[in-house]
Amino acid sequence: MSTAETQKQKRKVTVIPGDGVGPECVRAAQRIIEAAGAAIEWEECEAGASVFRKGIASGVPQETIESIRRTRVVLKGPLETPVGYGEKSANVTLRKLFETYGNIRPVRELPGVPTPYSGRGIDLVVVRENVEDLYAGIEHMQTPGVAQCLKLISAKGCEKVVRLAFELARAEGRKRVHCATKSNIMKLTEGLLKRTFERISPEYPDIEAQHIIIDNCAHQLVKRPEQFDVIVTTNMNGDIISDLTSALIGGLGFAPSANIGNDVAIFEAVHGSAPKYAGKNVINPTAVILSAVLMLRHLGEFEAAAKIEHAILVTLEEGKVRTGDVVGYDRCATTTAYTDEIIANLGRKSQRHRVRDYRPIRLPQLGPEPDWVRPKTRRVVGVDLFIESSLAAEALGRGLEDLVADLPLKLKMISNRGTKVYPPTGAITDCVDHWRCRFILRDESADLTDAAIFQLLQRVSAKYRWMHLEKLQEFDGARGFTMAQGED
Known part of the structure; x- marks a missing residue:
């Protein structure tokens, strides 16, 4: 086969290196993907701090938007976000521009990463509604001393994220979905997700469906996290409990995520840009690498994804090179050395830790009409x-x-x-x-x-x-x- 034919078969992906430690983590993921033989061609773009400095208030330039429209898939490093003032988050802007309505946050116990929960077999996924709720960002000062934020929950948004949660459970061979809400207090907004979940769950008789109040969910995640398989919840609740679940398995350095829409998918680590570690070659790139694994599965590159996940597990099991968030930054391996070790372990399989059999997720297909609910009176x-x-x-x-x-x-x-x-x-x-x-x-x-x-x-x-x-x-x-x- 000619070089031109090989290149033609490659899938183009928009890559945004990001801010702070982002470029180091993203480069590590790119090296591993290339070594695993996945057919990916990168289209590099920018967003975040460098764009804010150019005076673009969204943090996302038009060239990046056009690239994503073409490729429909993004691997992204962390982006800096102004806190409490100024521009909106470029991360949130990207999610909302392309209607990536579901945020998927898997966590699992990892070898060689000791936590108070080691040996408990934690392996769960938080599916978070990703574009509405309080994160619609509609705020007003109603009086000089009273601020308001509108909590917008739509029937259509609830249906999409609930169906995504059940379809993900089926695709990953999972058996239980919990719906976590605060519907005992917010009966119309949070209650809408609960009622939607209860209406749709009978369509999935092979999956156990349970509702749980979100504060009890947080309590149970600390007390007995191994009882959970998939948790679907609203935007702010999901933001909070998904960070909680990351802490159970070693922290944000091991926490990948996927922002899923019917047209575009954005894959990124959960952690921030960690500017104090930028350029020091000591950051843990695992979260971005695992996000890239989610991306490969989304693209149907199941073999390459499994190969990389096995290599990560073998690397962590053997513990020859360990990252600073596990052993301390005064005696850790470099980001480069850790990446090299994963590449060296490609083709090896963990004998003690399972890599799930994955199938493509069947994304929910809902009509485009805005008036999704039409009352008779x-x-x-x-x-x-x-x-x-x-x-x-x-x-x-x-x-x-x-x-x-x-x-x-x-x-x-x-x-x-x-x-x-x-x-x-x-x-x-x-x-x-x-x-x-x-x-x-x-x-x-x-x-x-x-x-x-x-x-x-x-x-x-x-x-x-x-x-x-x-x-x-x-x-x-x-x-x-x-x-x-x-x-x-």
Whole structure:
């Protein structure tokens, strides 16, 4: 076969070396992939700190976006992210631009990496919804002293990530999926994932399905982690517990991840850019290498992926070269020496540690229509109007009641940070200047019109400062809003 024909068969992959230790880790993974004989051709691009310095606020230049559109697969090093100010995370930008809706975070006990859990046989995967929830990043200062972040959970997003979790379990020969939510408190948002999980799970009778409250899940992960196989959860919950699971098996240096979408997949280590170790040739590249293994499986390169995973296991078992996060940076092997050892062990198989038989994951295919849920009936029964005021609850309540006395709406209650404070309940509440004022129709069978809402706003805005309004809706006769603490 000619060189041109061989080159033609190679699969192009966008590679982003990243910031800090990223280039060292990514280069180690590239060397191992090439030595394993995988048919990959790299298209190098940039994102992160170097791009922010050029004044591109997203941290992702157009050339990188175009490369990913072409290749559809990315191997990425860690990127620096401004903390608490300035630009958004380039990592999150990449995930959202290409609708990589599922974050897959596998962890397993590794030989030669001692932890308090050694010998317990930890081998689980966290499947995290990856593009919505609080990480939609929609925040507002509602008053000078009260900030809001919108927690957006969609039925469509829940369905995609739940199906991905079950399909991953099947592809990896796993037998149990837990759905971890905080639906006991957030009954509409977190509850939507729980209800979706319970609706879909009967389609997978070969897999045991269980729901678990997220705080109990964290507790059980520390107490008895070997009981878990696959955990599917919302974005922020998944971010937190997947870092917890990484700690159980030796830390972020051994934690790979895959950001999966139906069109694009991005593979990256979980750890950050660790600038204090950059350029010192001492960083542990295992997380990026294992992320590359996930990438190879995604591309159907199962033989090369298994060869590399076995070589990592053999290298860790024999312990001839060990990384600084395991033995300390004063006596560790270099990143280069560790990579060389893995390459030398390609073709060898671990006799004590299993490499799973993997099949391609069947990704969920959902239609593109935005109106994913279409109720048969809907009705607006009132509004929550958020008002900024330095008045006490009783004075504010009486003033609002006087304003709407002749309108089709009446004031039902006022809450402060979720607790009903008017009409008074006798509770002791430390209030701030952010009041949720709930107005409902006097005629409970009517449908609230926008004209009536505008009339309410005109009345209220003449006397008070308001910043936000939510319609109170019923869909198919079910209430689409929650009650305040203490509200009847």
